[in-house]
Amino acid sequence: MNFKLDHQMVLIFQGLFGLLVLASLAGAILARTAKSEKGQATVENLNARVRAWWVMSGIFAITLIIGPNGSTILFAFISFLALREYVSLIDPFPADHRTLFWTFFVITPLQYWLVYRQWYGLFSILIPVYAFLFVPTRLAISGETQKFLDRASRIHWGLMVCVYCISYAPALLMLNIPGYRGQDAKLLLFLVVVVQLSDVFQYVWGKLLGKRKIAPNVSPNKTWEGFIGGVATAVAVGAGLYWMTPFRPGEALLMSIAITLSGFAGGLTMSAVKRDRGIKDFGTMVEGHGGILDRMDSICFSAPIFFHLTRYFFER
Amino acid sequence: MIRAGANLIAASMRALTGVTVRWTDEQPDMRQTVYFANHTSHLDFVVLWSVLPPPVRALTRPVAAKDYWQSGLRKYLAVNVFRAVLVERAGQTQVPGADKLRTAEHSLELLLEALGGQNSLIIFPEGTRGTGQEVAPFKSGLYYLWRKRPDLRLVPVYLSNLNRILPKGEILPVPVISRANFGAPLQTGPDDSKQIFLEKAQAALCALRQA
Numbered sequence: 001m002n003f004k005l006d007h008q009m010v011l012i013f014q015g016l017f018g019l020l021v022l023a024s025l026a027g028a029i030l031a032r033t034a035k036s037e038k039g040q041a042t043v044e045n046l047n048a049r050v051r052a053w054w055v056m057s058g059i060f061a062i063t064l065i066i067g068p069n070g071s072t073i074l075f076a077f078i079s080f081l082a083l084r085e086y087v088s089l090i091d092p093f094p095a096d097h098r099t100l101f102w103t104f105f106v107i108t109p110l111q112y113w114l115v116y117r118q119w120y121g122l123f124s125i126l127i128p129v130y131a132f133l134f135v136p137t138r139l140a141i142s143g144e145t146q147k148f149l150d151r152a153s154r155i156h157w158g159l160m161v162c163v164y165c166i167s168y169a170p171a172l173l174m175l176n177i178p179g180y181r182g183q184d185a186k187l188l189l190f191l192v193v194v195v196q197l198s199d200v201f202q203y204v205w206g207k208l209l210g211k212r213k214i215a216p217n218v219s220p221n222k223t224w225e226g227f228i229g230g231v232a233t234a235v236a237v238g239a240g241l242y243w244m245t246p247f248r249p250g251e252a253l254l255m256s257i258a259i260t261l262s263g264f265a266g267g268l269t270m271s272a273v274k275r276d277r278g279i280k281d282f283g284t285m286v287e288g289h290g291g292i293l294d295r296m297d298s299i300c301f302s303a304p305i306f307f308h309l310t311r312y313f314f315e316r
Numbered sequence: 317m318i319r320a321g322a323n324l325i326a327a328s329m330r331a332l333t334g335v336t337v338r339w340t341d342e343q344p345d346m347r348q349t350v351y352f353a354n355h356t357s358h359l360d361f362v363v364l365w366s367v368l369p370p371p372v373r374a375l376t377r378p379v380a381a382k383d384y385w386q387s388g389l390r391k392y393l394a395v396n397v398f399r400a401v402l403v404e405r406a407g408q409t410q411v412p413g414a415d416k417l418r419t420a421e422h423s424l425e426l427l428l429e430a431l432g433g434q435n436s437l438i439i440f441p442e443g444t445r446g447t448g449q450e451v452a453p454f455k456s457g458l459y460y461l462w463r464k465r466p467d468l469r470l471v472p473v474y475l476s477n478l479n480r481i482l483p484k485g486e487i488l489p490v491p492v493i494s495r496a497n498f499g500a501p502l503q504t505g506p507d508d509s510k511q512i513f514l515e516k517a518q519a520a521l522c523a524l525r526q527a
Contacts, residue, residue, distance in 0.1 A: 080491075084334060088493040094483045100490040283493065284336055 048288025095144035198234035205229025266301030326366035356479035474524035
């Protein structure tokens with residue numbers, strides 16, 4: 001464990017703290033001025049979201065300060081909860097029970113143990129290769145063949161999204177970038193700040209200016225105005241944060257674009273999943289946001305992309 | 317000591333099952349109540365019991381099958397922690413009609429005794445665990461209990477997904493998010509026949525399924 005606080009990290013935390021104070025103040029003012037019933041409901045949801053942001057930022061900051069093990073345990077826990085929300089939706093057969101037990105209590109812990117051990121070789125193939133072969137095998141052993149392909153794909157898809165993809169976030173801490181030793185926690189911070197700011201500002205710009213819907217069948221709340229405004233804001237902030245990363249300003253800009261676009265893809269894809277299952281939110285765990293997966297959808301898609309881009313271009 | 321243990325078990329049960337609770341009417345209070353629920357898993361009564369507010373929980377006793385909860389650690393938990401009322405399942409024992417009747421009467425006496433002047437009960441009127449798809453026709457025990465104690469509130473509780481956490485015949489749990497929907501107290505007429513009463517009760521429970 002390393003309790004030494006990085007000066008740059010402290011600056012970011014101060015910035016986030018200021019942003020949250022500002023959001024809470026704005027929420028309090030809006031709550032007094034909102035007249036219509038619909039407006040009241042929107043402001044109430046907004047304030048619930050801000051309160052949840054306080055809690056989430058606090059937890060994230062504490063685990064980041066504790067060090068790599070703190071982040072690994074936090075994301076392991078998030079994966080577990082995300083997988084639980086996912087499995088609750090996919091209507092598994094009774095025959096899938098033991099396969100599901102393996103996914104929760106063997107494969108998920110193993111994946112995060114590999115993150116902890118920084119065993120990149122096995123970390124990157126455990127779920128795409130071994131779990132991919134194991135899940136259908138275990139299902140076949142159970143003897144139930146009805147909808148076999150559906151069941152095998154659903155279970156493996158859940159593992160990929162909820163465990164494999166999310167585990168790339170703490171895996172950033174295993175990257176070995178010349179001249180950036182022991183500072184990898186700031187890469188994780190950079191990813192989370194850019195991707196979540198993109199989500200927040202897509203929501204804000206969408207509420208302020210949103211008119212043209214991007215995919216009305218998939219997600220009625222996503223508009224071109226929100227998308228462009230949110231991505232532009234988050235990319236600008238991301239490029240401005242180049243000093244905390246191993247990237248030059250232009251590189252930080254391109255990385256932020258990759259992060260926000262893949263994050264948007266994650267949000268869109270997970271909305272399609274929700275539509276398919278006939279629900280609005282994945283859960284009720286995070287006040288105002290829905291479930292854990294509703295908050296993690298953009299991280300799911302951006303973490304692996306950001307990891308591999310950084311690894312390919314910047315690791316020795 | 318046992319009280320603290322009970323709270324711990326209740327908390328870990330809520331964590332494992334990620335149970336979301338919905339009170340259709342008001343939150344349960346200290347009035348004497350019979351909670352009746354659909355039965356799909358051994359976890360059912362433990363979960364229902366764990367989501368009740370602690371003071372109510374302390375007065376609420378689950379009714380469970382003697383043959384499952386009669387040995388070792390299970391028995392200790394059932395008797396000391398959950399303060400379960402263990403009854404013989406008439407349908408389960410291979411006995412002639414007269415004995416069956418005697419078993420049923422004995423069970424009813426046990427329930428009335430357990431209720432006393434302040435306790436509440438958790439009952440699964442289907443008698444045995446179902447598949448989670450349908451609610452089976454109710455056994456008549458609930459009706460006779462109501463005849464003896466018409467002052468009790470009868471509250472239906474629909475439990476979903478618990479059969480997925482621990483299906484019949486499995487030992488290891490899978491943590492799927494479950495739900496407990498509490499309904500409004502059953503509206504009964506003083507002259508309800510056994511059949512009408514049981515149909516009303518079953519319909520009230522099934523109605524919570526969509527809620």
